[in-house]
Amino acid sequence: MHKRDFLKMLALVLLGSTTSACDSGRDQGGMPRSQRVLVIGAGMAGLAAARELRRAGQQVLVLEARDRIGGRTWTSSKWPDLPLDLGASWIQGVEGNPITDLANQLGAKRLVTSFERTVVYNTNGQVLSKAEEAQLDGIRKQMFNTLHEAQDANADTSVRQAVAVLEQKFAGNRAALRFLNFCLSSEIEHEYAGSASRLSAHWYDSGEQFDGDDVLFAQGYTVITEYLARDVDVQLSQVVKEIQWQEPEVRVRTTNNEFVADRVVVTLPLGVLQHNDVRFVPQLPVAKRNAINKLGMGVLNKCFLRFPQAFWPEDMDWLGYVPEQHGEWTEWVSFKRATQLPILLGFNAADRGREIEGWLDEQVVADALVTLKTIFGTNIPNPIDYQITRWDADPFARGSYSYNALNSTPAMRTDLARPLAGRLFFAGEATSKDYFGTAHGAYLSGLQAASDVLSP
Numbered sequence: 001m002h003k004r005d006f007l008k009m010l011a012l013v014l015l016g017s018t019t020s021a022c023d024s025g026r027d028q029g030g031m032p033r034s035q036r037v038l039v040i041g042a043g044m045a046g047l048a049a050a051r052e053l054r055r056a057g058q059q060v061l062v063l064e065a066r067d068r069i070g071g072r073t074w075t076s077s078k079w080p081d082l083p084l085d086l087g088a089s090w091i092q093g094v095e096g097n098p099i100t101d102l103a104n105q106l107g108a109k110r111l112v113t114s115f116e117r118t119v120v121y122n123t124n125g126q127v128l129s130k131a132e133e134a135q136l137d138g139i140r141k142q143m144f145n146t147l148h149e150a151q152d153a154n155a156d157t158s159v160r161q162a163v164a165v166l167e168q169k170f171a172g173n174r175a176a177l178r179f180l181n182f183c184l185s186s187e188i189e190h191e192y193a194g195s196a197s198r199l200s201a202h203w204y205d206s207g208e209q210f211d212g213d214d215v216l217f218a219q220g221y222t223v224i225t226e227y228l229a230r231d232v233d234v235q236l237s238q239v240v241k242e243i244q245w246q247e248p249e250v251r252v253r254t255t256n257n258e259f260v261a262d263r264v265v266v267t268l269p270l271g272v273l274q275h276n277d278v279r280f281v282p283q284l285p286v287a288k289r290n291a292i293n294k295l296g297m298g299v300l301n302k303c304f305l306r307f308p309q310a311f312w313p314e315d316m317d318w319l320g321y322v323p324e325q326h327g328e329w330t331e332w333v334s335f336k337r338a339t340q341l342p343i344l345l346g347f348n349a350a351d352r353g354r355e356i357e358g359w360l361d362e363q364v365v366a367d368a369l370v371t372l373k374t375i376f377g378t379n380i381p382n383p384i385d386y387q388i389t390r391w392d393a394d395p396f397a398r399g400s401y402s403y404n405a406l407n408s409t410p411a412m413r414t415d416l417a418r419p420l421a422g423r424l425f426f427a428g429e430a431t432s433k434d435y436f437g438t439a440h441g442a443y444l445s446g447l448q449a450a451s452d453v454l455s456p
């Protein structure tokens with residue numbers, strides 16, 4: 001079937017309201033006929049699902065709200081000499097990671113960054129002394145030990161509540177409290193994107209990880225999404241508003257069209273589901289609504305600053321800063337060693353990340369410079385340009401990635417992933433019990449949904 005014919009078949013222009021000619025069901029040999037499958041969302045999960053289904057001979061159309069594919073993987077080409085990832089950047093742990101396989105198939109150039117190349121600066125801007133490093137290590141260990149103990153307790157608490165015993169222990173010792181907050185921010189909030197006061201102590205780290213280096217894509221993560229999207233039909237600027245999933249077929253209404261299909265794979269971000277931006281008719285079952293409401297959608301934002309030249313240690317990949325106030329510019333990545341370009345990336349996560357989304361760009365940059373001047377002196381040059389993300393305000397993401405909030409459990413991710421009535425399938429990073437919050441988790445969830453669609 002030609003692409004145009006297929007699109008014509010799927011699209012029921014609202015006013016025209018013709019019905020689709022293609023019927024589903026099985027042929028006389030009992031084999032499933034080619035099914036019409038709509039995939040909602042052209043991020044990692046949606047593209048992975050669409051590609052698999054298409055390879056299996058299904059008639060697949062992806063509906064994407066934005067005017068681009070990739071979702072929370074998004075490579076900016078504003079600086080032509082360095083494509084920058086505003087969403088996912090790293091293959092986190094290359095060994096056994098399915099994104100490594102895709103990158104190998106493509107021959108995509110990768111750049112390694114290493115946590116071993118980290119330098120940490122204290123609140124006054126000085127590199128930590130040996131004694132301070134030892135103190136920080138000790139506090140980090142106490143924090144993780146305390147969290148381990150909290151995981152053995154019957155009742156769950158938030159990460160912040162769990163470490164309250166340490167806050168009491170260090171009461172009056174401001175340096176120790178700052179170190180504790182630095183660990184909470186850089187090791188936990190930046191990783192999981194949830195606030196320490198909202199993350200579940202029992203489950204915040206329930207996922208699995210791949211071993212090996214963390215690598216960036218020299219040409220940006222877009223090489224992967226473009227590769228997945230090859231040969232897949234995607235309609236951009238189709239904002240889905242309603243999914244009617246009762247018998248006999250599924251109807252998907254967007255702001256300007258209506259589509260029918262035999263099956264629908266929903267890869268909407270958790271934040272979008274939480275905001276009820278898409279109406280399900282009939283409404284989703286209780287277990288799924290419960291999972292949507294109880295899992296958390298976190299925030300991690302990036303602020304890239306481009307300088308005329310590097311004024312920081314060029315052999316380091318990561319710069320840590322122990323701020324006076326919790327969460328303020330605790331982590332930076334230097335692109336100098338990996339790319340030769342004088343670019344710093346500052347992160348803000350969780351409550352702090354959400355808060356500064358409301359600021360003007362100039363305020364964000366000025367605030368970042370206060371920290372950099374504390375560390376490197378007032379004579380550092382001003383940035384020549386910047387790029388800043390606001391994932392929480394993004395209506396098609398409504399946050400950066402999901403986390404296990406207090407009162408949620410990993411089982412809720414299984415509830416979120418569970419297909420309904422053999423017609424409605426779910427994928428996306430939040431549905432991944434093992435690899436939530438990652439691009440590989442999203443990718444694997446898409447493959448799983450495709451396999452579920454194809455199961456008899």
Ligand SMILES: Cc1cc2nc3c(=O)[nH]c(=O)nc-3n(C[C@H](O)[C@H](O)[C@H](O)COP(=O)(O)OP(=O)(O)OC[C@H]3O[C@@H](n4cnc5c(N)ncnc54)[C@H](O)[C@@H]3O)c2cc1C
Nearest residue numbers: 041043044045065071072088089090240428429438439442
């Ligand atoms: C700042 C940041 C840094 C990250 N860093 C890393 C990293 O280094 N490594 C890593 O592995 N992961 C990282 N992640 C996480 C990773 O990007 C995500 O887990 C993954 O991309 C999610 O893919 P997805 O397909 O589940 O969702 P999405 O990519 O969000 O795809 C869902 C799609 O649905 C579309 N959509 C939304 N609403 C509608 C609607 N109403 N109608 C139609 N379409 C709609 C969206 O536009 C989107 O394209 C990061 C994320 C962020 C934000």
